[in-house]
Amino acid sequence: MKKLLVVPVLALFLISFQANAQSSKTEILNEVASKNATTVKFKITGITCAGCSNAIYNALKEVDGVLEHSVEYPGDIAVIEFDDSKTTVKALKTIIEGKGFKAEVIKEKA
Structure with a gap:
């Protein structure tokens, strides 16, 4: 049962990490463009x-x-x-x- 919970939690963690990385990239691009x-x-x-x-x-x-x-x-x-x-x-x-x-x-x- 614990193994079944690990997979969704890991998937959510990876999705969250990817969303944060994309958000940071967008902020950097906007900062460069504003200069x-x-x-x-x-x-x-x-x-x-x-x-x-x-x-x-x-x-x-x-x-x-x-x-x-x-x-x-x-x-x-x-x-x-x-x-x-x-x-x-x-x-x-x-x-x-x-x-x-x-x-x-x-x-x-x-």
Whole structure:
């Protein structure tokens, strides 16, 4: 009877250990990505509906290096946090303009 209990306990232990290892790996990757993280804000001209903002949002979602992003309608603002070792502001602007919109970087005031 004791042998039957050892197998499930051992299996649970191994699963728990693997989950902890995966969690640690994810934390390390997020920490490395945040060191290269840059945030850019675009004023987008031509957004007329939520479908327009969704089209831009989905296009940015596919870009390697985009960590987080939002596209506001109304407001016509896109805020993009990206890994500057994988993509650039110019490339992000090109993606937005490729969808048929005009994008201008909003400079932050000091």
